[in-house]
Amino acid sequence: MKVLVPVKRVIDYNVKARVKADQTGVDLANVKMSMNPFCEIAVEEAVRQKEKGVATEVVAVSIGPAQAQETLRTALAMGADRAILIQTDQDPEPLAVAKLLAAIIGEESPDVVIMGKQAIDGDNNATGQMLAALLDWPQATFANSVELSAGNAKVGREVDGGIQTIDVTLPAIITADLRLNEPRYASLPNILKAKKKPLDMKEAASLGVDTAPRLKVVKVTEPPKRGGGIKVENAADLVTNLKTAGVL
Amino acid sequence: MAVLVIADHDNASLKDSTHKTVTAALALSSDVDILVAGSGAKAVAEAAGKIAGVRKVLLAESDALGQGLAEAVTAVVVPLMSGYDAVLTPATSQGKNFSPRIAAKLDVAQISEIVEVVDASTFVRPIYAGNALETVQSSDAKKVITVRATAFKAAGEGGSASVESTGAGDGAPKTKFVDQQLVKSARPELAGAKIVVSGGRAMGSAEEFQRVIDPLADKLGAAIGASRAAVDAGYAPNDYQVGQTGKVVAPELYVAIGISGAIQHLAGMKDSKIIVAINKDADAPIFQVADFGLVSDYKTAVPELMDALAAAGK
Numbered sequence: 001m002k003v004l005v006p007v008k009r010v011i012d013y014n015v016k017a018r019v020k021a022d023q024t025g026v027d028l029a030n031v032k033m034s035m036n037p038f039c040e041i042a043v044e045e046a047v048r049q050k051e052k053g054v055a056t057e058v059v060a061v062s063i064g065p066a067q068a069q070e071t072l073r074t075a076l077a078m079g080a081d082r083a084i085l086i087q088t089d090q091d092p093e094p095l096a097v098a099k100l101l102a103a104i105i106g107e108e109s110p111d112v113v114i115m116g117k118q119a120i121d122g123d124n125n126a127t128g129q130m131l132a133a134l135l136d137w138p139q140a141t142f143a144n145s146v147e148l149s150a151g152n153a154k155v156g157r158e159v160d161g162g163i164q165t166i167d168v169t170l171p172a173i174i175t176a177d178l179r180l181n182e183p184r185y186a187s188l189p190n191i192l193k194a195k196k197k198p199l200d201m202k203e204a205a206s207l208g209v210d211t212a213p214r215l216k217v218v219k220v221t222e223p224p225k226r227g228g229g230i231k232v233e234n235a236a237d238l239v240t241n242l243k244t245a246g247v248l
Numbered sequence: 249m250a251v252l253v254i255a256d257h258d259n260a261s262l263k264d265s266t267h268k269t270v271t272a273a274l275a276l277s278s279d280v281d282i283l284v285a286g287s288g289a290k291a292v293a294e295a296a297g298k299i300a301g302v303r304k305v306l307l308a309e310s311d312a313l314g315q316g317l318a319e320a321v322t323a324v325v326v327p328l329m330s331g332y333d334a335v336l337t338p339a340t341s342q343g344k345n346f347s348p349r350i351a352a353k354l355d356v357a358q359i360s361e362i363v364e365v366v367d368a369s370t371f372v373r374p375i376y377a378g379n380a381l382e383t384v385q386s387s388d389a390k391k392v393i394t395v396r397a398t399a400f401k402a403a404g405e406g407g408s409a410s411v412e413s414t415g416a417g418d419g420a421p422k423t424k425f426v427d428q429q430l431v432k433s434a435r436p437e438l439a440g441a442k443i444v445v446s447g448g449r450a451m452g453s454a455e456e457f458q459r460v461i462d463p464l465a466d467k468l469g470a471a472i473g474a475s476r477a478a479v480d481a482g483y484a485p486n487d488y489q490v491g492q493t494g495k496v497v498a499p500e501l502y503v504a505i506g507i508s509g510a511i512q513h514l515a516g517m518k519d520s521k522i523i524v525a526i527n528k529d530a531d532a533p534i535f536q537v538a539d540f541g542l543v544s545d546y547k548t549a550v551p552e553l554m555d556a557l558a559a560a561g562k
Binding site: 241 | 348350351353356358376479556
């Protein structure tokens with residue numbers, strides 16, 4: 001079984017995003033970039049499926065600038081077999097990303113796609129579902145458990161209030177939620193080995209896909225700051241304040 | 249222009265996030281219809297018809313819709329969209345599952361988790377875990393939007409819209425529902441609660457979390473939340489998690505106990521009206537967003553708070 005894992009290079013999740021003074025976006029110059037945390041979980045899941053003998057090949061794909069090669073090398077160091085970079089200097093919207101991935105899937109014919117449920121920059125939580133729609137494949141989003149077998153996948157999904165379990169016919173799209181697994185740290189020998197694994201480069205334009213943005217960013221601003229609060233002396237003082245504020 | 253709102257419900261009752269999404273929809277157009285896609289959900293449709301400002305309610309029913317399967321909901325909504333210019337869905341785990349699928353089938357962008365309607369094609373949405381707000385203008389003919397319900401006031405009751413049946417589509421042929429395990433609780437639901445009491449990693453164990461947080465939540469009639477650290481450590485179940493990757497809440501009162509206030513937690517609760525923080529570390533970032541901070545070990549502060557609440561007649 002062949003598994004395709006899309007990964008995204010984003011601002012490191014420990015770095016606080018700062019809005020640019022001219023309100024055109026978030027300042028990413030000289031900021032630490034890493035693999036999106038949900039993508040790491042997806043790579044880990046694919047690699048575990050290979051270690052269990054269920055998956056035979058894990059292909060990592062990224063869409064982004066030349067620096068996204070580093071993100072793909074991370075995926076290779078975690079255990080992916082090979083990687084493809086679809087190079088673009090634009091920041092394509094989820095629909096465009098889904099269309100580019102659909103084109104790659106047309107070439108690669110994977111049995112299943114495992115990807116993160118959301119990127120922590122745009123916070124859209126949309127690409128996996130859109131990709132499933134474009135391919136007319138079933139989708140199992142927000143996975144917290146995955147059992148792959150020939151022809152189908154049983155997926156436990158995190159829903160409001162609990163867990164829903166569904167069984168999807170392969171090929172299918174699975175999106176990873178936070179508690180699906182804990183991603184490994186790549187070992188030094190594996191990082192070195194990853195440098196020799198194949199990494200193909202393609203130009204996004206060569207895939208013949210409409211990636212024109214549908215949304216115009218008018219401005220990006222800082223959220224309103226909360227007014228300064230006060231420290232209270234003790235619990236009784238706290239209750240008095242809460243009564244005055246009208247919330248008790 | 250006409251707008252369709254997809255109702256949030258559990259086949260038995262209509263959720264408040266629907267009322268809030270109607271408010272967002274009414275900012276786009278006065279012609280707002282509601283779709284209830286479910287199974288045995290007639291009572292939900294009737295409740296939806298009572299929301300003020302709603303023109304009519306469409307009811308589509310099948311087993312696959314009752315299970316909320318994304319393919320099934322998409323199959324109902326896409327043909328309906330010939331009669332609408334926008335479709336709005338509350339950004340619950342359900343809505344987030346099917347809405348992007350609808351958008352891609354219509355070949356349009358999804359505008360995710362809006363918190364403000366500027367005009368019929370311009371919206372504000374949080375990005376980078378709420379550390380920035382992005383104003384976007386859509387050039388698509390049809391808008392597919394998810395709504396962060398906590399950012400909008402609930403539409404009132406008093407409507408008398410009729411309920412019409414509509415086609416149930418062809419279900420989800422490639423997806424089989426296996427089961428659903430929901431946590432049963434007498435407490436209010438976290439996403440819509442007026443008061444939320446949350447515990448953090450300081451609790452140290454699941455037993456301690458329950459011993460400290462549960463009685464306080466019961467006394468306040470509050471829902472229970474938790475930080476990601478507490479959930480990851482197994483002190484609280486998954487669906488308690490408040491934060492960027494969990495639930496986003498905006499109650500009247502949010503009480504954070506033993507929570508340091510990581511960026512990812514703040515993203516999920518900083519729009520609460522009043523925030524209370526109890527933490528023994530005076531430098532914890534949670535105090536920067538708290539209206540009332542009590543620098544104290546929760547082990548002494550929470551029992552004292554229980555006593556003070558009792559003295560205040562709670």
